[in-house]
Amino acid sequence: MSENAVSNWQRWLLKPSVLPLARIFVVLVCLSLVATDGWLIWTNRAIQLRDAEVETSNLASALARQATDTLKKADTVLISMVERLEYGGTGPAALSRLQLLMKQHVHALPELHGLFAYDRNGNWLASSFGTPPVGANNADREYFIYHRDHPNDHSVHIGLPVRSRTTGAWIIPVSRRFEDAQGNFLGVALAGVSIDYFQKFYATFDVRAHGSINLVMNSGELVVHSPFNEKLIGASIADGVIFRDLLPESPTGTQMLTSIVDKVERLYSYRQIQEFPLVSIAALARDDILADWRRDTVVQLTVVSLLAGLLGLFGFYLIRLIKQGLLAETELLATRDALRSFNQRLEKQALEDELTGLANRRRFMRTLEDEFARAARYQRPLALILFDVDYFKQYNDIYGHSAGDDCLRSVALAIRSGQKRPADLAARYGGEEFCLLLPETSSEGALQVAEQVRLAIEAQAIVHAGCPWMRLSLSAGVQVCVPNPEDGPEALIQAADKALYAAKAAGRDRVQLFDPNIAQFIG
Numbered sequence: 001m002s003e004n005a006v007s008n009w010q011r012w013l014l015k016p017s018v019l020p021l022a023r024i025f026v027v028l029v030c031l032s033l034v035a036t037d038g039w040l041i042w043t044n045r046a047i048q049l050r051d052a053e054v055e056t057s058n059l060a061s062a063l064a065r066q067a068t069d070t071l072k073k074a075d076t077v078l079i080s081m082v083e084r085l086e087y088g089g090t091g092p093a094a095l096s097r098l099q100l101l102m103k104q105h106v107h108a109l110p111e112l113h114g115l116f117a118y119d120r121n122g123n124w125l126a127s128s129f130g131t132p133p134v135g136a137n138n139a140d141r142e143y144f145i146y147h148r149d150h151p152n153d154h155s156v157h158i159g160l161p162v163r164s165r166t167t168g169a170w171i172i173p174v175s176r177r178f179e180d181a182q183g184n185f186l187g188v189a190l191a192g193v194s195i196d197y198f199q200k201f202y203a204t205f206d207v208r209a210h211g212s213i214n215l216v217m218n219s220g221e222l223v224v225h226s227p228f229n230e231k232l233i234g235a236s237i238a239d240g241v242i243f244r245d246l247l248p249e250s251p252t253g254t255q256m257l258t259s260i261v262d263k264v265e266r267l268y269s270y271r272q273i274q275e276f277p278l279v280s281i282a283a284l285a286r287d288d289i290l291a292d293w294r295r296d297t298v299v300q301l302t303v304v305s306l307l308a309g310l311l312g313l314f315g316f317y318l319i320r321l322i323k324q325g326l327l328a329e330t331e332l333l334a335t336r337d338a339l340r341s342f343n344q345r346l347e348k349q350a351l352e353d354e355l356t357g358l359a360n361r362r363r364f365m366r367t368l369e370d371e372f373a374r375a376a377r378y379q380r381p382l383a384l385i386l387f388d389v390d391y392f393k394q395y396n397d398i399y400g401h402s403a404g405d406d407c408l409r410s411v412a413l414a415i416r417s418g419q420k421r422p423a424d425l426a427a428r429y430g431g432e433e434f435c436l437l438l439p440e441t442s443s444e445g446a447l448q449v450a451e452q453v454r455l456a457i458e459a460q461a462i463v464h465a466g467c468p469w470m471r472l473s474l475s476a477g478v479q480v481c482v483p484n485p486e487d488g489p490e491a492l493i494q495a496a497d498k499a500l501y502a503a504k505a506a507g508r509d510r511v512q513l514f515d516p517n518i519a520q521f522i523g
């Protein structure tokens with residue numbers, strides 16, 4: 001930055017001008033309004049997403065709790081069935097008692113769709129639906145094959161949903177193996193957990209338009225999906241981010257992901273269920289989460305834009321007013337300056353003789369009054385010299401009025417040279433008459449000055465054919481007095497005038513000090 005620019009800045013900082021400040025203020029106000037609103041919008045968005053995280057996480061926990069409770073109830077029933085089958089045997093009486101018990105359980109537990117017992121070949125032994133159909137066999141079912149082929153697994157087995165062969169309803173097969181005392185496979189006890197029960201429970205949660213609730217096998221197959229979609233039962237999401245990347249790292253978590261099933265972006269919260277090989281997943285669609293925020297943002301942006309626009313308009317209107325004000329002020333100042341200089345010129349003109357530039361008679365009279373009063377107060381001498389050009393009428397007649405004017409200017413120059421001190425005043429008294437007012441000047445001093453002026457004219461040697469000595473000359477009358485406070489300055493003028501008259505009478509081209517005797521004679 002150049003030195004000039006720096007000093008401009010320093011000057012501006014010391015005395016900042018209103019207009020740029022007003023502009024900066026308006027722009028800053030608008031910008032801060034927009035920035036504050038932007039910050040609020042962004043914060044609200046973050047709050048919405050954070051609230052949704054809490055919501056989906058809580059939902060995933062509730063789902064896990066409900067799935068655990070439901071499956072535990074089914075398993076408790078299964079344990080008692082297995083105990084009866086292993087120790088009570090599968091004789092007709094035992095089966096009849098078991099079937100009664102199974103009916104009571106199903107009646108008491110709405111989660112259960114039905115209870116079943118199959119022998120080692122998959123044939124139906126007992127069912128909560130009553131006497132098994134003749135020839136009914138479930139040896140082809142996954143859970144049956146699993147228990148038959150896993151002699152060492154005595155735990156509960158959760159299978160993929162299947163359609164009930166009795167009612168056609170979708171059920172989650174929860175099963176246990178039962179065996180004889182030697183550990184030989186005797187058959188399978190099955191509790192069919194109603195998918196409809198899950199769907200009804202899931203429907204009590206509001207996951208908005210595009211949210212979803214899922215119960216998924218650890219292997220990635222969908223067990224329950226809400227909203228219900230039959231085609232998705234058993235569909236695998238094992239390749240999705242949750243099963244591939246997140247679950248191996250942590251049993252619970254929340255992340256914004258794009259669904260591999262319907263490509264909708266959702267906030268997913270998942271939770272590994274501890275007691276069963278299942279995962280609960282709750283998801284809210286990003287668009288649903290941000291729907292309210294979007295609507296509010298549009299309203300907010302519209303209002304703020306309008307406000308900022310209005311503020312901007314108002315601000316620039318204000319700036320225009322300030323501009324006009326400043327312009328008016330500048331014009332006013334220019335007018336004032338012009339008026340002032342005009343007044344000064346007028347004042348000067350009023351006190352200055354136009355032809356010679358010397359003080360005019362008015363100024364002379366004012367100054368004389370002041371100096372007379374001062375000299376009277378301090379009792380100091382005051383000298384007045386009156387000059388008159390000799391034979392000036394003839395000069396005009398011979399050389400013309402214009403040449404006469406030039407001649408008077410030359411005389412004025414000589415008279416001006418008589419002004420030695422700041423208080424001295426050279427003036428044109430009128431016509432071809434001039435005067436010098438010399439405060440604090442004695443007779444000798446005044447006579448000396450008058451003689452110097454006369455000699456200056458003589459030195460100019462202005463040709464004057466109408467004068468006996470053929471050149472322009474001056475006569476001067478001098479009076480010096482220590483004024484009496486009672487008198488006015490007129491006496492001083494009259495005395496000087498009388499001395500001038502005496503100089504004329506004595507032959508012109510000379511200086512004459514006032515002499516009361518001569519004056520008496522003249523008078």
Ligand SMILES: Nc1nc2c(ncn2[C@@H]2O[C@H](COP(=O)(O)OP(=O)(O)OP(=O)(O)O)[C@@H](O)[C@H]2O)c(=O)[nH]1
Binds near residue numbers: 389392401402430431
């Ligand atoms: N050119 C010119 N002449 C002026 C001006 N003011 C006065 N005069 C003339 O000056 C002359 C003065 O004449 P007088 O009063 O008779 O005096 P004078 O001819 O100088 O005679 P003495 O004073 O007796 O020597 C007049 O003719 C005036 O017209 C002026 O501003 N310009």
